[in-house]
Amino acid sequence: DQQVKQNSPSLSVQEGRISILNCDYTNSMFDYFLWYKKYPAEGPTFLISISSIKDKNEDGRFTVFLNKSAKHLSLHIVPSQPGDSAVYFCAALSQGGSEKLVFGKGTKLTVNP
Amino acid sequence: DTGVSQDPRHKITKRGQNVTFRCDPISEHNRLYWYRQTLGQGPEFLTYFQNEAQLEKSRLLSDRFSAERPKGSFSTLEIQRTEQGDSAMYLCASSLAGFNQPQHFGDGTRLSIL
Numbered sequence: 351d352q353q354v355k356q357n358s359p360s361l362s363v364q365e366g367r368i369s370i371l372n373c374d375y376t377n378s379m380f381d382y383f384l385w386y387k388k389y390p391a392e393g394p395t396f397l398i399s400i401s402s403i404k405d406k407n408e409d410g411r412f413t414v415f416l417n418k419s420a421k422h423l424s425l426h427i428v429p430s431q432p433g434d435s436a437v438y439f440c441a442a443l444s445q446g447g448s449e450k451l452v453f454g455k456g457t458k459l460t461v462n463p
Numbered sequence: 464d465t466g467v468s469q470d471p472r473h474k475i476t477k478r479g480q481n482v483t484f485r486c487d488p489i490s491e492h493n494r495l496y497w498y499r500q501t502l503g504q505g506p507e508f509l510t511y512f513q514n515e516a517q518l519e520k521s522r523l524l525s526d527r528f529s530a531e532r533p534k535g536s537f538s539t540l541e542i543q544r545t546e547q548g549d550s551a552m553y554l555c556a557s558s559l560a561g562f563n564q565p566q567h568f569g570d571g572t573r574l575s576i577l
Contacts, residue, residue, distance in 0.1 A: 354505075384565055393467070393554055393568035394506065401563050439505050445562050448519060449494065453505025 353377045354442050356454035364462055369427040371457050373440030376421065380442040384451070385414060385425045388437045397438075398425070430461045465489060467569035469555050475575045476545060483541045484572045488557030495538050496566060497530055498554040499523065506554050506568075512538060513560060542574075550576045 355374045363369045371385075381402040386394035400407040400414045400423070407414050413426045427434055437458045441451040468487040476482055488495045493514050498506035509528070510520045514535040524530075527545075532538040542549055552573050556566040 393570040396565045399565050449511055450508035455505050
């Protein structure tokens with residue numbers, strides 16, 4: 351039973367364009383959502399997060415949108431750069447309950463020069 | 464470098480041997496987590512500590528696995544009588560306690576069982 355789903359294993363975009371990575375979740379108790387970026391042979395690096403009381407959070411080129419009714423979140427990267435090429439993981443947490451992060455399987459983003 | 468540090472980065476061992484990994488969290492973080500990641504999957508939660516107390520363990524953490532955080536600082540994860548299925552990347556993360564505190568990960572220990 352996969353509670354966090356990233357249905358696109360890969361995504362390819364041109365440099366300078368927008369990258370949109372999607373994530374769906376099933377557990378309505380999740381109230382904190384995070385995106386991590388992972389390069390080969392490195393651990394996941396925290397990118398941006400959003401609490402369930404918000405529907406948007408922005409940090410530089412990265413924006414996360416949360417649609418609670420649809421149980422869907424997305425990460426927008428604008429403009430995309432070749433250095434953004436990595437695997438992106440969506441993760442969710444139910445605060446005040448279990449402190450474990452539940453991860454999706456990841457989306458491999460390739461930004462072409 | 465004040466990030467999460469894990470040692471060793473790679474461990475190759477024969478089936479049946481015991482292995483121990485170490486994690487040093489970010490110094491002011493009182494929560495420490497262990498995850499396991501296999502190829503093509505996201506990290507899966509194993510256990511977490513708040514200070515020296517182990518507050519949650521996953522059912523993935525069989526009797527052969529034990530984790531400690533004796534002084535509330537570094538942590539060790541031991542796997543006894545290793546099996547082929549234990550081959551994975553073992554990731555440690557740390558965070559501050561409280562709401563909306565992201566977990567920050569180390570670069571992991573890659574375990575290969577021969």
